[in-house]
Amino acid sequence: MALATAAAVAAVAQTDDAPSTRLNLPANPQFFTDDDPSVRKATAIVNGDVITRTDVDQRLALIVLANGGRIPAEELQRLRDQVLRNLVDETLQIQAAASKDIKVEQKEIDAFYEQYARNLNRSTKEFGDYLKANGASENSIKRQIHGELAWRRLQGRQIEPFVNIADEEVRAVMDRLTAAKGTREYRIGEIFLAATPETMAEARANADRILEQLRKGASFVAYARQFSEASTAAVGGDLGWVRAEQLPEPLAVAAQRMSIGQVSEPIPVQGGISIIAVQDTRQVLTADPRDAVLSLKQLSVSFPRGMTREQAAPKVAELGAIASTMGGCGAADAAAAKIGAEVVTSDQTRVRDLPPPLQEMLLNMSIGQATKPFGSFEDGVRVLVLCGRDDPETTSGPSFEAIQRQLEEERINLRARRYLRDLRRDAIVEYR
Structure with missing residues (x-):
């Protein structure tokens, strides 16, 4: 699914009068029980479907994993509350799809899960073991996949057929793009x-x-x-x-x-x-030098654990000196062999995919030149040699069809947000 713009997100405005005005609420309400309705417990029943503490714990573990485990203890409770709200929304989305006879087959969910594992260079068993060892589970990820697929298909049936973008709207965007060139x-x-x-x-x-x-x-x-x-x-x-x-x-x-x-x-x-x-x-509509595709050779040297900066300095200086005098990529392998450096070749590296300091340096280099040594003593010090560069061509901009799809997605996403708001409003949710 294409991405919505911020304009579509922010367009969901609060157009009614303030709730306190409509409801004639007291400025200092006095409560008659000790229960705080703003405090959400760890489990919920959403229109009869149960969200367990385990569901919350395992989804929370996925967030902790995604952040490298670097989440302070005081942050975890707030994350837990947010996870529960997300699971409530996810349940509403799955229920809404099911009510329209929209089915997501288990084999489809499994296929997406297998792709996640492949992206991490793991088998599905290895990925499952990894999740389990970190307090998560494959069921938690598969539930999230189920929710996303169901919601997308519901939009495809209930929203997308009723979204129409006139040709005049698309042409207006194209005209604005042309006017905004540069x-x-x-x-x-x-x-x-x-x-x-x-x-x-x-x-x-x-x-x-x-x-x-x-x-x-x-x-x-x-x-x-x-x-x-x-x-x-x-x-x-x-x-x-x-x-x-x-x-x-x-x-x-x-x-x-x-x-x-x-x-x-x-x-x-x-x-x-x-x-x-x-x-x-x-x-806009202008060739960006950072879209150039580079052919590079990387020469790198590594150091034994515990070596000091002073002990490593001569090797770093040797790497810098040989890179600057070797005469380009053709001599890189022989030069690397002289100092025991490892050589890696990459022929399809976009400038914009490199770290910003290297982008600027490489854009100002000529073919055959090398960067200054960079890196760390823990991960190795390296230089990049520029072997070739394919400069980008000026683009004519997105096509009529691409702009039309983008406008459609913006409108679909806005209506989907309103749809979910209505599902929340009509839901029966019991927290326990």
Whole structure:
């Protein structure tokens, strides 16, 4: 499924009067029982379907794994509460699909699970053992796969057939792209927390806690999947490539001030709060040098454990000297053999896929030149030799069909968000 833009997410506005005004609520309510309805227990029954403590624990373990285990103990309870909310939504989505006779076959779920295992270079048994050893399970992942497939198919039946994009809308976008040639586009990730005026302070506090964890090294993609209330949560919050004018104004202003890899402060937007990450940038309808494809040779040397910087320095200097004088890639293997360096060849490396400091260095190099030595004494010190470069051609921009699909997906995602809101409203959920 294509990705929704932030504009579609933020378009779910609070158009009614404030609830406290409509309901004539007292300013200082007095409660008659000790139960706090805001406190959610570890299990729930959703329209008769049970979510167990084990379900919550195993899904929480997946988040911990995705973040390398680096989640403070004080953060775990808040994550547990969020996981339970996610499982409630997931259950509602599966139930809604089943009510429309939409089935997801077990063999389809198993196929996706096998692909996850292959992506980690594991067999399905090895992957299952790995999950079990870390407090998760293959059933937890398969349940998530089931929910995502069911929800997508429900949208395909109940929403997509009723979304139509006029040719004039597509042409208008193409005209704007042409007019915007040379302007900057951003690859944006977003975590969106919905809020009303009454719940904005709570949402802001949640956003601050999420940001704190992101700055400590937590995975943006993992947190977006579990916390974001936008339809892009399933793809880790990825909004795709957007121009500033396609974003809500507060997000546009922030994105234009941010560097690649930077994460924003929580930003109030219509309907809630967003945290965004600028993952990459490029220019509209303009060849980007970072789309060049490089042919590289890497020379690397490793060091025994415990070797000091002073002991390793002569070897690093030798690597730098031989790389700068060897005369290009043709002599790389012989030069590497002289100093005991390992050689690795890569003929299909895009500049934009490299770390930013190396991007800048390689773009300013001529064929045959080598970078300065880089790396660490633990992982090895290396140099890259530039063997060739295929520069990108100027693009004519996305096709009519591609733009039409994007507009359709934006509208579908907006309606899907409203659909889920209605499911929550009508659900019977008992917490235990």
